Amino acid sequence: MKKGLMGVMMLLFASMALLAGCASDASGDEKVTIGVTQIVEHPSLDAAFEGFKEALAENGYVEGENVTYDVQIAQGDMNNAQSIANNFVGDKVDLIFANATPSAQSALNATKDIPIIFTSVTDPVGANLVASFDEPGDNITGTSDTHPDAIPQTINFIVDELQPEKIGVIYNSGEQNSTVQVDVIKEVLGDTNVELVPVSVSTSAEVKQAAESLVGRVDAMYIPTDNTVVSALESVIDVAQKEDIPMFAGELDSVEAGAVAGSGFSYKDLGYETGEMAAQVLNGDKEPSDIPVSYPQNLKLVINKDAAEAQGLEIKDEWSDIAEFYEGE
Numbered sequence: 001m002k003k004g005l006m007g008v009m010m011l012l013f014a015s016m017a018l019l020a021g022c023a024s025d026a027s028g029d030e031k032v033t034i035g036v037t038q039i040v041e042h043p044s045l046d047a048a049f050e051g052f053k054e055a056l057a058e059n060g061y062v063e064g065e066n067v068t069y070d071v072q073i074a075q076g077d078m079n080n081a082q083s084i085a086n087n088f089v090g091d092k093v094d095l096i097f098a099n100a101t102p103s104a105q106s107a108l109n110a111t112k113d114i115p116i117i118f119t120s121v122t123d124p125v126g127a128n129l130v131a132s133f134d135e136p137g138d139n140i141t142g143t144s145d146t147h148p149d150a151i152p153q154t155i156n157f158i159v160d161e162l163q164p165e166k167i168g169v170i171y172n173s174g175e176q177n178s179t180v181q182v183d184v185i186k187e188v189l190g191d192t193n194v195e196l197v198p199v200s201v202s203t204s205a206e207v208k209q210a211a212e213s214l215v216g217r218v219d220a221m222y223i224p225t226d227n228t229v230v231s232a233l234e235s236v237i238d239v240a241q242k243e244d245i246p247m248f249a250g251e252l253d254s255v256e257a258g259a260v261a262g263s264g265f266s267y268k269d270l271g272y273e274t275g276e277m278a279a280q281v282l283n284g285d286k287e288p289s290d291i292p293v294s295y296p297q298n299l300k301l302v303i304n305k306d307a308a309e310a311q312g313l314e315i316k317d318e319w320s321d322i323a324e325f326y327e328g329e
Contacts, residue, residue: 032061032282035088036071037107038099039081040204040231043253044145045099048119048271052097055275061282076204076228078102078174085110095278098142100227101127101177108140115281115288118142119274120267122177122225124293133293141288143274144295145225145251145267151181153263153301154248155188155222157323161316162246164219166195170210170236172228173200181224181250204228208235215243223259225250233257237307244312252302256326260313261303265296302326 034056038045049071053063061067070093074081085106088096096116098104104118108129119142121127130136133144158167169185171178182198189196197218199210207229214221223229223236230251237258240247249259253267273294280286301323308315319325 031066031068032094033068033070033091034278035084035091035093035096036069036099037074037081037084037088037096037103038071039074039102040076040100040227041073042227042231042233043257044225044230044251044267045120045227047253047267048099048145048274049097051266051268051271051273052119052275052278054268055272056279056282059276059279059283061279074103074106076231078106081106082109089114095282097274097278101129101175102227104129104140104142105176108137112137112139114139115278116140116142117274117278117281117288119271120145120225122146123180126180127176130293133295136289136291136293138287138289141277141291141293143270143277144293145270146181147263147265147296147299149299150263151184151224151250152188153299154250154261155185157261157263157301158220158222158246158248159189159192159194161319162220162313164194166197166218168197168199168214168218168221168245169224170199170201170207170214170221170229171224171226172202174202175226175228178224178226178229181226185222185224201228204232207232208239211236211239215239215245218245221245221247223247223249223254230254233259241310246308246311246313255302255304255307256328258307258310259304260308260311261301261323263299263301265298265300269298270296300324304328 072084089111096107098107098118100120107116124130201210246260249262252264255262303323304326306328
C-alpha cells in the first residue's frame with residue numbers, strides 16, 4: 001500500500017510541476033517587449049509615447065504586467081539611433097516603436113522582419129520609409145505628424161497679419177523631415193513678396209547662436225517640427241523675447257512653451273492612434289502592410305497671448321474668429 005500511495009503522490013507532484021511549467025510558458029508567451037527608439041527628448045515626442053502606451057494599455061497590454069518597454073534615446077545622434085535599432089534586433093524585441101524620422105529610418109535599416117510602428121514622421125514617403133500612405137512596406141507603418149494644411153495655415157497667418165518683409169527659419173538640414181518643411185514654406189511664400197531667411201544648425205548647442213544671427217535681419221521666426229531645434233527651443237524663445245521678434249512654431253507643444261502661435265494637434269492623440277496600430281499587429285489581427293499610414297486630424301491655429309505680449313506682438317480681437325487662445329496655467 002505504501003509503495004502504491006508513494007507512486008500516486010509522485011505522479012501527482014509530477015503532474016502539478018508539469019502544469020506549472022505549462023502555465024509559466026503560456027504566461028511567457030503573452031508577454032511582449034517593445035523597443036522604443038526616440039531621437040531626442042522633448043515634449044511633443046514624449047507626449048506621443050504617452051499616447052502610444054495609453055492605447056496599448058486600453059487594448060490589454062499593460063506596462064509591468066504583460067508588456068515591457070525598452071526605451072532608448074539617441075540624444076540627437078544618428079549613429080546612436082542606428083546602434084539602438086541594431087541592439088533591438090539583436091535582442092529580438094517583438095515590435096519597434098520609432099518616434100521621429102531618424103529613429104524610424106534607423107529601425108528600417110536594421111530589420112525587414114520585426115514590425116516597426118512609427119510616429120512623429122513628417123514625410124514617410126520622402127524619407128523612404130514607405131512606398132505610399134496606402135501601401136506601406138512589409139514590416140512598417142505608422143502616423144505622420146504633418147497635416148498638409150498646417151504649415152500653409154501658420155505661414156499665411158504671419159504674412160497676412162504681420163505683413164513682414166522677411167521670415168527666418170531655423171532647422172537642421174541633416175533632418176529630412178525638416179528640409180521638407182522648409183521646402184513647403186518656400187512654396188507658400190512663392191506667391192508673396194516675403195523673403196525666407198533660412199539658418200541651418202547641426203546640434204542643439206548651435207540653436208541659440210542661429211537665433212541671434214537672425215536679429216536685425218527678419219521680422220518674424222518660424223520653427224518647424226525639427227527635433228534638434230525644438231529640443232533647444234528655450235534659447236530661441238529667449239532671443240525672441242529680448243529682441244521683440246515674434247516666433248511661430250510647427251506644433252502646439254512649442255506654442256504652450258512660448259511660441260506666439262502655430263497650427264497643430266495633440267501629439268498625445270497622434271501617439272494614441274499609433275498605439276492602436278501596434279495593438280492590431282501584436283494581436284495578430286493585421287500585418288503592418290495592411291495598415292495605411294495616417295496623419296493627424298482636428299487641425300487648429302492656437303495663439304499664446306502671454307508669448308505674444310512678451311515678444312512685442314499686439315493681439316487683435318478679430319483673431320478669435322480664426323484661432324484659439326492659450327493663456328497659460
